[in-house]
Amino acid sequence: MNIDDWKSQIKRGTLEFCILLLIRKQPTYGYELISTLENYPIMAAKENTIYPLLRRLLKEDFISSSWQESSEGLPPRKYYTITDKGLEYLSAMSAEWDNLINTINEMKGI
Amino acid sequence: MEKTLDNYLEKIDKFLKPMAVSERVDIVKEIQSEMLELQQNGVSPAQIIERLGSPKELAKAYLGETISKSSGFGWRKLSAVIAFYSLAGFGGMIVLPFTSICGITFMFTGVLCPIMGIIKFGAHLAGIEMPQVGIEINSYTASAAAFLPISFLIGIVLFAIGWLFWKLTIFTIKAMSIGKKKLV
Numbered sequence: 001m002n003i004d005d006w007k008s009q010i011k012r013g014t015l016e017f018c019i020l021l022l023i024r025k026q027p028t029y030g031y032e033l034i035s036t037l038e039n040y041p042i043m044a045a046k047e048n049t050i051y052p053l054l055r056r057l058l059k060e061d062f063i064s065s066s067w068q069e070s071s072e073g074l075p076p077r078k079y080y081t082i083t084d085k086g087l088e089y090l091s092a093m094s095a096e097w098d099n100l101i102n103t104i105n106e107m108k109g110i
Numbered sequence: 111m112e113k114t115l116d117n118y119l120e121k122i123d124k125f126l127k128p129m130a131v132s133e134r135v136d137i138v139k140e141i142q143s144e145m146l147e148l149q150q151n152g153v154s155p156a157q158i159i160e161r162l163g164s165p166k167e168l169a170k171a172y173l174g175e176t177i178s179k180s181s182g183f184g185w186r187k188l189s190a191v192i193a194f195y196s197l198a199g200f201g202g203m204i205v206l207p208f209t210s211i212c213g214i215t216f217m218f219t220g221v222l223c224p225i226m227g228i229i230k231f232g233a234h235l236a237g238i239e240m241p242q243v244g245i246e247i248n249s250y251t252a253s254a255a256a257f258l259p260i261s262f263l264i265g266i267v268l269f270a271i272g273w274l275f276w277k278l279t280i281f282t283i284k285a286m287s288i289g290k291k292k293l294v
Binding site: 029 | 136137139140141142143144146147148150161162163167168170171172174175
């Protein structure tokens, strides 16, 4: 029984969903996103996963980005904001997610 | 900024050479921003590098994403494929060279074939015969006029085969870059 394998497959399929949900809450920068995800072991992912993924979401116009100066000697940060297209995609994903949860609950007999 | 961190960023920049300069600058700047923030939080340069992983792996992750998401064929993409392949290690040393070399060779010969047909036909019109260029099947030898359309047909077929190999290359890289390793 290799549950880790299955967990990593779940993560692969849902990380994009989680990232868009977090960015929708408020404009976020890369490291902030990674640290937030670190609080949730099932979704924790490293820089080499998150940054390329953010790039792809940018290219597909689901999110937009802007560099912003930060206060007191901290470096400028690249903030990501969700776009209208991203919101549309997110609502479609949410619908499918609910669909999945309902299906599983039904199969579990809840 | 610490020298080891600077070196790290330089390596990333070097590995990402096939990408557009603006993209590369942006990527390096974003990683640098995280490094500076971690330093402010009291994380040591060694710990920062451990966290980010080897520059090779990080650059490979960016390249993999770029290749699998852009479509079409171009020099930039070709060089990205080559760069990715050079970072991909042994796993990519068997399939990728085969499919990418076949792809490029077939596409090249696909273009070359009709060019030779045109040259032979042109030479024929000018009164020069070129028996070294042409097609022969058993006793049948195509005349310069007949060889012209044949060369175009063969060219199209060869180019299509090359294109399929090229697609296979992209598909393989895509499969490798979303491989399990990435999310460990």
